[in-house]
Amino acid sequence: MSFQPIFSQFQLELDDHNDRRERLIKASRDVTNLSKKVIFLLHRIVNEDAQDYRAHSKHACERGIEKLREVRDIYAAIKPEVQGDSFWHHHHSISPGLQEYIEALSFAHYLGHGTLITFNQVQAALSDDLGAPYFPLPKEDYLLGLSDLTGELMRFAISGFSRKGGRARAVQVCNFVRDCKSDFDRFAPFVKGLRKKQVVTSQSLEKIEHAVYAIVVRTSEYDLPQEILDDIIGQSMSS
């Protein structure tokens, strides 16, 4: 074949690209799995009974962040493969894992600080100990990852319902998620896929609203302070 030399070059390039792609997809899948496990872990910890909720919650955050270090190790390992314009070439492969990571990270962050993790904080978590980023954080992934957070917060609010202070926390989460929805709505037309996730966020929000509503209605019949109600429930639950 007379075009052998031309195509040989492409063969090398395409094989190289495919191999790299495979590695990155594998890495992304690993990141996804690790992140999902951390999310499970966080739910599990916050559902444990504890005396001091605030401290317990901080502890959950720390455990989560610690476990997520494994993700940073993965990103450190693939760093050489996603330098320069290579990052955007493989963005499709990296994106799913990255979003799941941001979801887990922001969940841990919320438990620890009660706030939404900022763009710079996520970029910092995607940097080595000297502050050099493994790769640039795309704002789209940041927003899409965060918008999955609301689903986890819904689960958190509803399944923590009966713990001590769970009712008050559900109210907090409700307001927090409502603010998130309002903020993200502004970005929806700019970020592909965000609109669809906002629909899920709306549903989560409604579920929390309904749970919070139920608390208010139920406690309205008794002229007892929330604290005392919590204690009564706690006693009968643990019996």
Place this chain on the structure above:
Amino acid sequence: MSFQPIFSQFQLELDDHNDRRERLIKASRDVTNLSKKVIFLLHRIVNEDAQDYRAHSKHACERGIEKLREVRDIYAAIKPEVQGDSFWHHHHSISPGLQEYIEALSFAHYLGHGTLITFNQVQAALSDDLGAPYFPLPKEDYLLGLSDLTGELMRFAISGFSRKGGRARAVQVCNFVRDCKSDFDRFAPFVKGLRKKQVVTSQSLEKIEHAVYAIVVRTSEYDLPQEILDDIIGQSMSS
């Protein structure tokens, strides 16, 4: 439960109906399988080598009709289940097998007579030896069954291409299918599902047209009569 008597009646009726439905679906599936086998058989017979094509083709028709008697046995057996308004109640279950049967029957008929089987001939085939119909033939099923015939005729025309006289037959089939298409087009808006089948018919027609065209083009180079050409091919094929 105070409504037991009311619902007991329904329970009986629904069970009866479901059982009958199951039986009819089973029967319909058997009819479909038998009919499909007959269609295969017809293709197989006409693809066999034979001296006198016309006689051979009549023979195929007879063999097909004979084999299709088994379908009539099935219909005779279910006759009591589809009397009166029961027929239309179970029409959905009966229809698929019936259409396949009509497809097979009309294929055999075409091989034997070179014409389209008429509505009354199909209704007669769906009657016992005294001429009493097992059930009324819906015109929709008649038309839908026939419109599947064109697909089989396409297969017949194209795979019989190299047999003696196959080229002439392909031309005949081509004109026949074109007329069918033209006739069925008139009914398309009245019969649900026919329009979709007409699309398939169009495709079959184009395939036959192309095959016939190929014959004409190829033989145009030689000033030999079709008969002699056939002989030459026959010799080289059998060698």
Place this chain on the structure above:
Amino acid sequence: MDAMDVDYLNELLEQDVEIREKIKQQVSDLDKKVRVMVGILIKIHSTPTDTLPPLLDSVRPILRSCHDTSAALASLVPPNQFWRWKEMWSNSLRTAVYSAALVEYLSSGSLITLSQASEVLGIKEEWADRFSIAVEDYLHGLISLVNELSRLAVNAVTLGDYEAPLRISVFVKDIFAGFSMLNLKNDTLRRRFDSLKYDLKKIEEVVYDVSLRKLTDSTKSAVRK
């Protein structure tokens, strides 16, 4: 194709078109009546129990006016072709059955039977092969009835009637048990029956709320005793 066949089939097919057209008109008529009844019956949710009778009375003449439509449909459908055309009126007829069943429950507290429903809507037994209420249409009507009663259980409490939910609960549980006896195929009816569970749950929760607070006379007296 045989030329005679073409004409013959064409004629048959055009006849069908005509029948379809005429049935459509009758169904559209029936539909209007049904919509008016549904519009009136919506108001039960804001009508105190003691002022229900006049509301129900205003529905009855409309139910009776369905007799004409029934007769017209029975005369349009060719013999033995009931099942061929019934899809056309199923939806409307189900809602008519629902209306009749709701009126019956609110008047007498009892479940309308299939033959009672036929009578109310003026459907004669001898039309069975042309126009009648199929079992599944009757059952669809009952499911709509339960859907509505679950809302009524909620609204009755709002209107201060704490006994209605209990009555509804007993009635609906009986219907539910009846349905459970049936071997439904995987179709709409099955799916709608499956969804009845949620209505039942809702009603049970209302009864629960009321019993917990000992608001009903029965519970009150039970407690008192």
Place this chain on the structure above:
Amino acid sequence: MDAMDVDYLNELLEQDVEIREKIKQQVSDLDKKVRVMVGILIKIHSTPTDTLPPLLDSVRPILRSCHDTSAALASLVPPNQFWRWKEMWSNSLRTAVYSAALVEYLSSGSLITLSQASEVLGIKEEWADRFSIAVEDYLHGLISLVNELSRLAVNAVTLGDYEAPLRISVFVKDIFAGFSMLNLKNDTLRRRFDSLKYDLKKIEEVVYDVSLRKLTDSTKSAVRK
């Protein structure tokens, strides 16, 4: 190639491209305004009733700023081509109508009419063949209003306002009854109207919860008597 007269055909085709581009820009503008309003109106769910007025006041200037967009669109659409282009702005316009309707309800407790909505958004009657609010777009706006109010009924209780759900319930029932009388075809509007039932049910359940516990003034006083 004369016969096909490519230039002439191309001219016809290209005009459309340009108009489309310009309308797109205006719609994108309208969209931004609409999104800001929706973003503000979300806050009604966490705003106590007595501090609503300033929030509504902050929406009004944005509604007024839609006048410019309306005028621009009316001048872009060629005479007689309203129906050709309306799909392009339908979604945004529906949300604008919804915003106007929500502001109206929260200010005055009343339902905005079609002509009021046109006025609020600065849409002149004489533009009818180029830019106006189609009936169905108005109705879509109302359905969105009901969707939102059903959530508001829930959240009002959370904020300690036990009267709002009752008011919403009466208002929504009226809208629902109105819709029931409309002859809607089987399209999106119909489907969305069908889903209103769930909103209504949800509101009724809130009213139920509140009445059951005798939390409202009206029920309380009723009990007191």
Place this chain on the structure above:
Amino acid sequence: MDAMDVDYLNELLEQDVEIREKIKQQVSDLDKKVRVMVGILIKIHSTPTDTLPPLLDSVRPILRSCHDTSAALASLVPPNQFWRWKEMWSNSLRTAVYSAALVEYLSSGSLITLSQASEVLGIKEEWADRFSIAVEDYLHGLISLVNELSRLAVNAVTLGDYEAPLRISVFVKDIFAGFSMLNLKNDTLRRRFDSLKYDLKKIEEVVYDVSLRKLTDSTKSAVRK
């Protein structure tokens, strides 16, 4: 319930229903005519070129009978609402345009223009805001024409006419070049135009087969020289 002004809204909605119904009827009429023409025109594939004229003559009166339908539609559509209703007749009208174009090509060998097509179908220019042939519908008709001609090239050879494919090839290449210069959006029209490539290829292959075997007079004489 005053605010929603149900009667006024209903009136607006019902007008549409009626117009739709009437247009539907006319379109169904047009459809029947169109189907008859298509049924006749199918026969060109088995009709030798020299006996085509009578076949075409039998189509012309049907084309003329479309004038009534066109007039009826123009009178039904309210002023300015051409774009609102045109989807209803697009398909039928495209096929009518196709029929007219095929008759024209087979009679005179030339391409029908948009205004010729309007004339043949009796569509007056002054109806532009109510009933006319939209550019895209005309172009759809032409694409159907090409689809049919590609089949005709094949079948003409079968009928022993080796010149027809050459003529068709020249004609279709001209249409194809015309289309290439149009600025088509990414819609159905675009997709159908893209598929024309296959028709063109098929015709070229027929011309190839014929030339390879030196069957046409032109090639024959070329060879002879």
Place this chain on the structure above:
Amino acid sequence: MDAMDVDYLNELLEQDVEIREKIKQQVSDLDKKVRVMVGILIKIHSTPTDTLPPLLDSVRPILRSCHDTSAALASLVPPNQFWRWKEMWSNSLRTAVYSAALVEYLSSGSLITLSQASEVLGIKEEWADRFSIAVEDYLHGLISLVNELSRLAVNAVTLGDYEAPLRISVFVKDIFAGFSMLNLKNDTLRRRFDSLKYDLKKIEEVVYDVSLRKLTDSTKSAVRK
């Protein structure tokens, strides 16, 4: 033609059709049994705790009768083809597992294990390559169990049993915790597990209501004393 060995290949292809037919029949049988059990178990919601035992006793023979179906299925499925056919009986088997699990909980208050469930339904370990309970089918059964218990918590209170909700609460929380530790993929099972949260919440609300009432009652009586 020897090489292709048509008969051998045909035999292989036809066997599948026959097996499918036979499995279908057995599954339809299993389905009937399962439906009867579900029909009986519905009654737990209106049966006072002390009269439950006879009701459960009436389910046990039906559970035992599933042994036959299990054996039949195990003999129908060719060795090693469990995974090829299992979709056919998954739904029915899950409901059978649910029935066994509910009977177990109501009898002994404990959770049925996968191997106990297999035993109850007469599924032998040595059939693992032909017929067994897949992990996911077992888990689906447990989720149905929780769905039912959440309703039971509500109805127990209505029947005057204030202890049942507490017991159910403890039991369901354990199951929930178990599920939380499983690494479920994003499929039906995951979605159904997510929905368990609402069941759990409902049960907790009942416990909460009951505890508070008890408290208030005791305070009241304390006061009275």
Place this chain on the structure above:
Amino acid sequence: MDAMDVDYLNELLEQDVEIREKIKQQVSDLDKKVRVMVGILIKIHSTPTDTLPPLLDSVRPILRSCHDTSAALASLVPPNQFWRWKEMWSNSLRTAVYSAALVEYLSSGSLITLSQASEVLGIKEEWADRFSIAVEDYLHGLISLVNELSRLAVNAVTLGDYEAPLRISVFVKDIFAGFSMLNLKNDTLRRRFDSLKYDLKKIEEVVYDVSLRKLTDSTKSAVRK
């Protein structure tokens, strides 16, 4: 929480994920080999018949190297789970079968049997419950073989080999007859078999052309004599 035995269940669920990952890798390996073979076999169309043997010889070692992949897959798939995982390698295996069949035909002129194919690819009979060639995969391979041979018939003539088409014609007709006797369901296999007709027709056309040319030549030479 003992009862649910979370660890045990989790283990079962995680095993699947791991197995899938590993099978994927082996299939990707198999894919590479298969692609290389296809790449070599493409050259048969420009290779004169007498220089084919070395080309085929270069394929054989790659076929042999599939033994490793087969063994690896057989060891990865858990006992009895053939049907659970087979979709993963179906496509690659079909192409491997095609390669083996083409080599066999070009070497010996005969049709490879299913068991020969298994042997060539190193698939042992005792792995039947884990890794084997399903009938349908074998048949897919044969269809690909016919597709390729129809092209070969054309190219052989171009390379001056006038006998190959005849041999191919006989061989392919036999395969076609074999397929005709199979009772195929309406699936991909059936559709691909239907398309064989065109391959068969193409081959016949080549044989026809060649025979006629030979005839003309022989007549001519006869004349010359």
Place this chain on the structure above:
Amino acid sequence: MDAMDVDYLNELLEQDVEIREKIKQQVSDLDKKVRVMVGILIKIHSTPTDTLPPLLDSVRPILRSCHDTSAALASLVPPNQFWRWKEMWSNSLRTAVYSAALVEYLSSGSLITLSQASEVLGIKEEWADRFSIAVEDYLHGLISLVNELSRLAVNAVTLGDYEAPLRISVFVKDIFAGFSMLNLKNDTLRRRFDSLKYDLKKIEEVVYDVSLRKLTDSTKSAVRK
């Protein structure tokens, strides 16, 4: 959300919108040029080989005019973001590559290389992280080239050139062999490459037809001698 973050993100997102808008404009420009070239190159199918040069000469200035577009795009794309935006111009660039490749083949008979194509279109190597021809876009261009050449093989014969098909056959087979060496993923490129088989087949058949007739001709001439 952090207020600063909101503004910051918004700013970034709006920047992207602007870049996208500007790239779109350039691509639309490129598109126009490309369409003109394609329009001219269509004519190769009816242009005898000896009058091709002037036709090709008329394409070259348009190719050169692409330099401006290339430079504009290179300056618009931010550093390192080549892969982020390339989808926007891929289609147009592929067609430009195709045009350059076709001109090259018809002028010199040789295959344009990737770097030659870049040079022809004025794309500088130092823009690699912002604007360049990706390997896949180059390959797409080649596939379009083959598509066109298969048509040309057919039409060349019609124009009386019996040598062109052979030259094309050799050229295309070489490209095909080149592609076979590549490990393509299952994407559009793969699918388009798979479809090349049909082009190759078509060309082979033309070569076959021509050789078969040469055979007779040469025998004839041999006979004559």
